Structures are given as C-alpha cells and as structure tokens.
Amino acid sequence: MLSLSFSTFRDRWRLFAGAIVAVALGVALVQSSLLVMVSTDRAPVPPGASGRVREQIREGYAGAATLLGMTVMLSVFLTVFIVGSTFAFTVAQRRRDLALLRLVGGGRGQLVLLLLAEALLLGLAGTALGAAAGVPATWAQARLLIALGFLPDGFAPVLWDSGAAVASACVGIAVSLAGVLAASRRAAKVRPLDALRDTGASARVMTPMRWLSGVSGLALTVLMVALAQSAELLGAMMLALGISITGGVALSALSPLVVPLAGRALGVALRRSTLGEIAQANLRDGVRRSASTAAPLIVLVALLVGLAGTLGSLALMSGEEQRRLVRGDLVVESPGAAAERIAAVPGVAAASPEVTVPISVTARHHEEGRSWRRTHYSGIVAVDPPAYRRAHKVRLLAGSFDRLRGRTIALGPGMAAEGVRVGSTVTARVGGHAVRLKVVAAFVPTLENYSETFLVPRDVVPAPVRAGGEAQTVVRVAPGTEPAQVRERVRAAGLGRARTVAQWADARTAEQQRGNLGILAVLMGMAGGYAVVAVINAVVIAGTERRAEFAAARVAGMSRPQVVRAALVESWAVTAIGLVLGCAVAGGALSGMLAASLRGAGRPLVAVPWTLLAAVTVGAFAVTGATSVWTTFSATRPRPVTLLTTRE
Amino acid sequence: MTQLSGPPPARSAAFPIAAELRDVSRVHGSGSAMVRALDGVSLAFPAGSWTAVMGPSGSGKSTLLHCAAGLERVTGGQVFLAGQEITGAPDAVLTRLRRKKIGFVFQSFNLMGSLTAEQNVALPLKLAGVRVPRGDVRAVLEAVGLGDRLRHRPRELSGGQQQRVAIARAMVTRPAVLFADEPTGALDSASARTVLSLLRRMVDEEGQAIAMVTHDPAAAARADTVVFLSDGRLVDRLDRPTAAQVAERLARLEAAPC
Numbered sequence: 005m006l007s008l009s010f011s012t013f014r015d016r017w018r019l020f021a022g023a024i025v026a027v028a029l030g031v032a033l034v035q036s037s038l039l040v041m042v043s044t045d046r047a048p049v050p051p052g053a054s055g056r057v058r059e060q061i062r063e064g065y066a067g068a069a070t071l072l073g074m075t076v077m078l079s080v081f082l083t084v085f086i087v088g089s090t091f092a093f094t095v096a097q098r099r100r101d102l103a104l105l106r107l108v109g110g111g112r113g114q115l116v117l118l119l120l121a122e123a124l125l126l127g128l129a130g131t132a133l134g135a136a137a138g139v140p141a142t143w144a145q146a147r148l149l150i151a152l153g154f155l156p157d158g159f160a161p162v163l164w165d166s167g168a169a170v171a172s173a174c175v176g177i178a179v180s181l182a183g184v185l186a187a188s189r190r191a192a193k194v195r196p197l198d199a200l201r202d203t204g205a206s207a208r209v210m211t212p213m214r215w216l217s218g219v220s221g222l223a224l225t226v227l228m229v230a231l232a233q234s235a236e237l238l239g240a241m242m243l244a245l246g247i248s249i250t251g252g253v254a255l256s257a258l259s260p261l262v263v264p265l266a267g268r269a270l271g272v273a274l275r276r277s278t279l280g281e282i283a284q285a286n287l288r289d290g291v292r293r294s295a296s297t298a299a300p301l302i303v304l305v306a307l308l309v310g311l312a313g314t315l316g317s318l319a320l321m322s323g324e325e326q327r328r329l330v331r332g333d334l335v336v337e338s339p340g341a342a343a344e345r346i347a348a349v350p351g352v353a354a355a356s357p358e359v360t361v362p363i364s365v366t367a368r369h370h371e372e373g374r375s376w377r378r379t380h381y382s383g384i385v386a387v388d389p390p391a392y393r394r395a396h397k398v399r400l401l402a403g404s405f406d407r408l409r410g411r412t413i414a415l416g417p418g419m420a421a422e423g424v425r426v427g428s429t430v431t432a433r434v435g436g437h438a439v440r441l442k443v444v445a446a447f448v449p450t451l452e453n454y455s456e457t458f459l460v461p462r463d464v465v466p467a468p469v470r471a472g473g474e475a476q477t478v479v480r481v482a483p484g485t486e487p488a489q490v491r492e493r494v495r496a497a498g499l500g501r502a503r504t505v506a507q508w509a510d511a512r513t514a515e516q517q518r519g520n521l522g523i524l525a526v527l528m529g530m531a532g533g534y535a536v537v538a539v540i541n542a543v544v545i546a547g548t549e550r551r552a553e554f555a556a557a558r559v560a561g562m563s564r565p566q567v568v569r570a571a572l573v574e575s576w577a578v579t580a581i582g583l584v585l586g587c588a589v590a591g592g593a594l595s596g597m598l599a600a601s602l603r604g605a606g607r608p609l610v611a612v613p614w615t616l617l618a619a620v621t622v623g624a625f626a627v628t629g630a631t632s633v634w635t636t637f638s639a640t641r642p643r644p645v646t647l648l649t650t651r652e
Numbered sequence: 653m654t655q656l657s658g659p660p661p662a663r664s665a666a667f668p669i670a671a672e673l674r675d676v677s678r679v680h681g682s683g684s685a686m687v688r689a690l691d692g693v694s695l696a697f698p699a700g701s702w703t704a705v706m707g708p709s710g711s712g713k714s715t716l717l718h719c720a721a722g723l724e725r726v727t728g729g730q731v732f733l734a735g736q737e738i739t740g741a742p743d744a745v746l747t748r749l750r751r752k753k754i755g756f757v758f759q760s761f762n763l764m765g766s767l768t769a770e771q772n773v774a775l776p777l778k779l780a781g782v783r784v785p786r787g788d789v790r791a792v793l794e795a796v797g798l799g800d801r802l803r804h805r806p807r808e809l810s811g812g813q814q815q816r817v818a819i820a821r822a823m824v825t826r827p828a829v830l831f832a833d834e835p836t837g838a839l840d841s842a843s844a845r846t847v848l849s850l851l852r853r854m855v856d857e858e859g860q861a862i863a864m865v866t867h868d869p870a871a872a873a874r875a876d877t878v879v880f881l882s883d884g885r886l887v888d889r890l891d892r893p894t895a896a897q898v899a900e901r902l903a904r905l906e907a908a909p910c
C-alpha cells in the first residue's frame with residue numbers, strides 16, 4: 005500500500021506541493037514559537053535589573069507567550085484546512101482510480117489506508133522542510149517580537165532544542181493525518197461501479213457537512229449582526245470579532261452556491277467579449293474550482309478587514325473617551341520637575357500636574373476565592389486631587405475621590421478589574437521607605453490598554469522623587485487668552501511640549517493603534533501567507549486538472565494566448581467575488597461598531613482600514629493573475645492533440 | 653462455503669457454474685421515470701465457457717454484467733458467484749470475491765495511471781495480501797506480448813497494449829470468471845484479434861468462465877455461446893456461432909418494432 009501511495013505521490017506532486025508548503029510553514033512556526041518560549045524560560049530576567057524593568061520584561065514575556073500561543077493555534081488550524089482541501093480535491097479528481105482499486109479487490113479500509121499513507125508522506129516531506137526552515141524562522145520571529153517591544157533588546161533565542169524539534173515534527177504529521185480524515189471517509193464511499201459508469205455523484209460539491217456548517221454559520225452571523233446593532237461597545241466589539249470569523253467561514257463553506265450566483269451578477273459585464281463569455285460559463289461550470297479559490301480570500305478579507313477595522317474603531321473611540329474625560333484646553337508633557345511651574349505661566353487659569361512616579365505599590369488581589377500579593381511598578385501617578393478633579397471628569401466605581409488626601413491611594417482605570425478592594429491597605433515603596441496607604445476610591449475602567457494603575461496624592465511622594473518622573477499637565481487657559489499664546493509661552497519657557505486636548509488624544513489613539521496593529525500584523529501576516537498558499541494551490545490544481553479542456557478549446561480554434569487570457573479573466577472574476585464577499589462580512593462586523601459609536605459618541609467612529617484593503621486587493625489580483633497565467637501556460641505547452649488522445 | 657479464503661486457491665473448475673443469474677430484474681428510478689434495465693433474466697456462465705452478450709444500445713447488457721459481478725444491487729431475483737449467493741452480500745464479502753474470483757476488463761480506464769504495467773498486474777494480489785513473485789508477473793506480461801513494456805506507465809502504452817495489460821492482470825489471479833464490457837470496442841482489428849485470442853486461451857487452458865459484452869459480430873463469433881438481450885429480456889441464444897449468423901440475428905433484433 006505504501007508503494008502505491010508513493011507512486012501516486014510522485015505522479016501528482018504538483019497537486020500536493022501547496023499542502024507540503026503549508027505543513028512546512030506550520031512545522032517551522034510551531035518549532036520557532038516553542039524555541040522562543042523555551043528561550044524566555046531559560047534567560048528570564050537580566051541580573052541586577054530594577055523592579056520596574058523586571059515587571060516590564062515579565063509583562064513582555066507574557067505578551068509574547070500569548071502571541072506565540074495564538075500563532076501556533078492559528079497555523080495548526082490553517083494547515084489542517086489546506087491539507088484537508090487539497091485531499092478533498094484530489095479525491096474528487098481521482099474518483100476513477102479509487103473506484104478501479106475497489107474493482108480489483110481493494111477494501112474500504114485499504115482506500116483509507118492509501119490516503120493516510122499519502123498524508124504521512126506529505127507530512128514527512130513537509131516536516132523535513134519545516135525543520136530546516138525552523139532555524140531562520142526562530143531568528144526572524146525573535147527579531148519581530150523585539151521590534152514589537154515584547155522582548156528586550158539583545159534577546160537571543162536558542163536555535164535548536166530536541167524537544168521542540170520532536171514536538172513540531174509530531175504536530176506536522178498529526179496535522180497532515182487530521183487533514184486527510186474527511187477526504188479518506190469520502191474516498192471510502194467510492195463504489196467500484198464508478199470506474200465503469202460516470203455517475204453524477206462525483207459532481208456533488210455541496211456535501212451535507214458543507215450545507216450544515218454553511219447554513220448554521222450564516223444563521224449565527226446574521227443573528228450576531230442583528231444583536232450588534234443594539235449592543236454596548238464591548239459587546240459590539242466581541243460580536244464584530246465573532247462575525248468576522250463565523251461569517252467568513254460560513255460564506256466560504258457556501259461558496260459553491262454563492263460564487264456562481266455572484267458570477268451571474270458579474271456576467272453582465274463579462275458577456276461583452278467572447279473571452280469574457282467563456283470565462284463566465286466556466287465560472288458557472290467549474291464550481292469546485294472557483295469556490296476553492298474564492299474561499300480562502302473570503303476568510304482572509306473578512307478576518308483582516310473585520311479585525312483591523314474593529315480594533316481601529318476601538319482606538320478611535322478610546323481617543324474620543326479620553327477627550328471627553330479631560331476638561332481643559334491644553335495638555336503639557338514635561339519632566340516632573342518642570343510640571344509645578346506651569347501653573348505660574350501667564351494666562352494659565354488652572355493646571356493639574358500628573359506625574360508618573362518611579363515608586364512601587366504592593367497590593368492584595370482577590371479573585372474567585374483566591375488572594376495573592378503583587379507589586380506594581382508602572383502607571384502610578386501622583387496628582388493634586390482638587391486640581392485633578394477640576395481637570396477631569398471623575399467617574400468612580402466605588403469609594404469617594406474627596407477622601408484622596410493624606411496617606412491614601414485610588415485605583416486607576418487600569419486596576420479596575422484586578423480585584424483590589426476599596427478599603428484595603430497597600431504598601432508603597434517611595435525612595436527606599438515603605439508607606440502604608442488606604443485605598444479610598446476606584447475608577448471606572450476606560451477603553452485604553454495601558455491606563456493609570458494607581459493615583460496617589462502628591463504629598464505622599466517627596467518632591468525629589470516627583471522631579472524624576474514624567475509629567476502630563478492639563479491646563480485651563482484664562483478667559484480672554486488664546487490657547488495658542490499659552491502654548492507658545494510654555495514652549496518659550498522650556499517647560500515642555502504643549503498640545504491641544506484633541507491633539508493629545510489623537511496621539512494617544514495612534515499609540516494604541518500601533519500596539520494593536522503590531523500584534524494584528526503578525527497574526528494576519530501569517531494568515532495571509534497561508535491564504536496565499538491556499539489560493540496558489542487552488543489555482544495550480546485547477547489548472548492542471550484542465551489540461552484536456554484547454555486542449556479542446558485550442559482544437560476548437562482558440563489561440564494559446566486566448567486560452568491564457570480566458571483563464572485569467574476567470575480567475576480575476578473569482579478573485580473579485582472573493583474580495584467583495586469578504587468585504588460584505590467585514591461590513592457586517594463593523595456595522596455594530598458604527599451603531600455603538602453613534603449611540604455612545606453621537607457621531608460615526610469607524611476606522612475602515614483602507615490602505616490594508618487596497619494592499620490586499622492589489623496583492624490578491626497579482627497573486628491569482630500570475631499563478632493563473634503560469635499554470636495555463638504550462639498546461640498548454642504540449643500540443644493539444646497529445647492531450648486529447650491520452651487517457652488514464 | 654470455505655473456499656473463499658486461504659490457500660490452496662480453489663481452481664475455477666471446482667464450480668461447474670462460475671456465475672449465475674436467476675430471474676434477475678433491475679429497475680432504475682420510479683414512477684414515470686422508471687426504467688426496467690433487466691426484466692426476469694436467468695442465465696448461467698459455466699466454467700470453461702465463453703458467453704457473449706449482445707443487443708441494441710440500452711438493452712441492458714452492461715447492467716447484466718454489473719449485476720452478475722455484484723457491482724450493482726438487483727431489484728429482484730438471485731445472483732450466485734463461485735458457488736455462493738451474493739444477492740445481498742455485504743461489501744467485505746464482495747471485496748474478497750473481487751480479489752480472488754472475479755476479473756474485469758472494459759473498453760477503457762482499465763489501469764491506474766500512476767502505476768507501471770508490472771505494478772498494475774500485481775495490484776490485485778498485493779491488495780489480497782499475497783506475496784507476488786516478480787517472475788510470475790513477468791511471465792504473464794510476456795504471455796500477452798508485453799515483456800519489453802514492464803516499466804511503462806499506461807499513458808506510454810497504446811490502447812491495445814493497455815487492454816493486454818488489463819488481461820494480464822486478470823490472468824495472474826486466475827479468477828473463476830472474467831467480466832469484459834466491450835473489451836475490443838476501442839481497438840483496431842489486429843489488436844482486437846490479439847486480445848480475443850488471449851481470452852480464448854484463458855477459457856481453453858485455465859477452464860475460466862468469460863462473460864463479454866460486445867457490439868462486434870466477429871468478436872462474438874469467438875465465444876462459445878451468444879445470448880441476445882432486448883429491452884432487458886433474454887430473447888435469443890446461439891451456440892457455436894459464426895459471425896454471419898450473429899450479424900443476421902442482430903440485424904433482425906434491431907429492426908424489430910418495440
């Protein structure tokens with residue numbers, strides 16, 4: 005059986021090439037992710053680092069581990085998907101061969117074994133390639149995580165670990181075998197009679213499983229879009245993520261129905277020319293082929309545009325929120341030492357200096373019956389409570405902001421969900437002294453990721469310590485004075501950089517966006533890589549499958565360039581359909597964000613990632629176009645007669 | 653019956669009747685779309701005998717062959733293969749029969765495209781888990797005149813050569829009965845003669861049974877018996893036929909008003 009698998013494999017390597025690349029990618033990514041994790045484990049924190057640096061490194065490692073975990077899961081899922089669709093394709097194509105095997109005495113189990121053995125060969129080939137690619141991948145991944153700020157500069161990953169190599173090889177083979185399962189079940193259903201009769205069963209693309217997942221996914225998506233119209237912001241955001249995923253999966257499962265339907269709409273434009281007419285007819289006829297090209301594009305665009313748009317909109321809204329929380333005209337960023345002098349600048353009616361101070365706070369956290377102590381270093385701000393109250397809209401979950409004086413502390417928006425109790429006592433270490441502070445208030449959380457963790461009255465922190473921090477001062481300008489004048493005076497006095505509240509909020513938004521987009525770029529770049537493999541795979545398989553058809557077209561009088569052009573028009577039409585359907589899903593995802601922002605802010609705050617969309621569009625057309633031209637050219641290289649007379 | 657598994661392989665002559673249909677009918681579709689492809693057909697394929705099945709297009713010849721081989725379920729009647737009733741047999745039983753007792757040759761699509769001639773011939777035995785001596789495979793391929801084409805893939809062989817590889821495959825397992833559906837349909841007359849001579853030899857030397865569908869009176873004349881089908885019914889029979897007799901009966905059948 006293995007020798008049979010081997011000869012099939014050798015004969016049809018072109019069909020399996022995409023799946024091998026996918027497995028290799030998966031193995032390389034699993035291996036590199038494991039190695040980076042192993043490295044963070046082995047070289048935890050540089051000796052002699054301050055508490056604050058340690059906290060940052062540890063948080064970076066935690067972030068990196070999350071990202072790596074998601075990377076591994078996504079790549080395993082996508083590899084199974086690609087291997088699965090490749091085998092589904094080859095089983096449909098090899099129906100006659102499989103039936104012939106049954107006819108000469110092959111049992112159902114043997115057919116399943118045959119496909120499993122093929123998958124094993126594929127897995128071994130992919131694993132070997134992936135293990136080799138794993139070394140540069142580890143290096144590249146470490147550089148990327150350093151660039152994103154998750155890993156400290158100078159972090160050097162170990163490049164080889166036998167445990168990681170074994171684990172990733174197991175993943176590679178398991179993934180290939182998992183991918184073949186559905187196809188092998190379908191192969192076992194091939195009847196010996198199918199070798200003699202060309203029964204219609206092979207033409208069935210919409211399997212019951214496909215109907216089930218497509219229709220239920222679509223129903224779920226429609227439900228979620230409806231719910232999102234009246235959900236509050238965080239709900240709308242979760243729904244938007246859900247819609248992007250289920251909508252993309254549903255439409256790609258239903259693509260054998262949806263793509264020809266969309267093709268009919270496109271047909272009006274295509275039918276003007278003869279080649280267009282042929283392309284449109286093929287679009288209707290080659291359902292399996294066009295669907296498998298469109299499906300990965302639908303999923304990719306839905307995920308990419310849906311997620312980027314959702315996170316972008318969230319950042320816009322959090323900028324809006326910051327703008328509304330601050331009551332002032334200018335925000336000045338300066339060293340802590342300069343902050344106190346801003347109030348004295350002519351034209352300043354009120355100033356609220358807020359200094360991020362280098363102290364630590366050790367607090368007791370409670371959650372689900374457990375409790376533990378943790379020391380925090382970042383986001384601790386010293387404020388002048390009365391000035392702060394005038395300069396901000398103070399929204400509290402519990403406690404009273406008026407009691408924030410003397411030896412007290414308030415939980416900032418960044419601590420709202422961490423389980424520290426109002427009324428408890430925390431220990432602050434300020435310049436070498438321990439101070440016990442009573443928690444008197446807790447802020448409502450904001451949409452921001454990196455908000456203030458604690459607010460302390462400034463008397464708690466001695467002036468020299470405050471002077472070493474970074475300050476942000478909210479300034480209200482005296483009536484009759486132009487904010488621009490004050491800005492100029494602040495700058496002239498060398499106190500710091502003054503911006504309007506709007507500018508400051510926008511900068512904070514941009515900061516948030518950068519963090520989000522960095523993570524998104526890693527995950528989506530990877531998904532995009534897989535989508536490219538899947539699309540090329542589909543186009544190549546379809547092209548090889550159609551050699552006889554191309555030959556017939558040429559015998560009927562089409563020139564080779566005309567055949568190539570007709571195929572190109574067809575695959576571009578499929579690409580356009582995939583992109584449009586993906587955008588429809590993303591639109592559904594963002595509609596909830598739109599509704600939430602209209603209700604919350606009174607104006608539409610939706611960030612449509614136009615540049616990303618344009619890049620994906622151009623990239624998709626380039627990739628499908630180039631692949632289609634290449635495969636059609638190589639499929640039409642032999643003279644048509646030789647193709648029409650061979651039979652297998 | 654215990655002859656189905658394990659060595660020594662039962663000689664085909666162990667069953668005087670290799671395959672038999674008793675009052676078999678096969679109906680496709682229902683209601684107004686109902687087609688009676690076979691209608692109460694009783695027919696035996698004795699060992700050491702070659703039966704040709706003829707009739708107009710759509711008369712049910714292929715259906716008869718498929719039913720006799722257990723590839724298609726019958727709507728009514730009984731089917732026997734190598735002494736065993738297979739009318740409602742499960743897939744595993746039919747699979748085992750296909751390995752040892754049945755061979756197939758058809759007009760085209762006979763071979764696995766990715767395998768060489770040699771591998772194609774050895775395939776049924778390998779699937780049955782029997783070790784195949786390479787010498788046996790070679791001898792059989794030499795017997796059909798393809799000793800120099802062992803390593804060729806089907807696409808590197810002519811239609812007649814492909815057909816001979818398929819016959820070699822059927823010869824190597826020594827099946828009790830060989831089913832052939834228009835085996836010479838796509839061949840020129842010289843290749844057709846070669847193929848028919850090979851079939852004749854299987855019957856005469858190995859005592860195997862052959863059931864062959866054909867449209868060619870000259871091919872049918874090589875058989876021991878010719879039966880004629882029309883609208884799913886057996887309508888005529890000729891023993892020791894000549895090509896002229898066959899052609900004449902066929903012409904009469906095709907001219908008859910339905």
Ligand SMILES: Nc1ncnc2c1ncn2[C@@H]1O[C@H](COP(=O)(O)OP(=O)(O)OP(=O)(O)O)[C@@H](O)[C@H]1O
Nearest residue numbers: 680681687688689708709710711712713714715716
């Ligand atoms: N799967 C099917 N569904 C419906 N009708 C069928 C099916 N298979 C065969 N038939 C019908 O059964 C009848 C007999 O078909 P069969 O293939 O046995 O004819 P044949 O004698 O082999 O014809 P030919 O010489 O053209 O090969 C035909 O009328 C055909 O239309």
Ligand SMILES: [Mg+2]
Nearest residue numbers: 713714715833
């Ligand atoms: Mg027929």
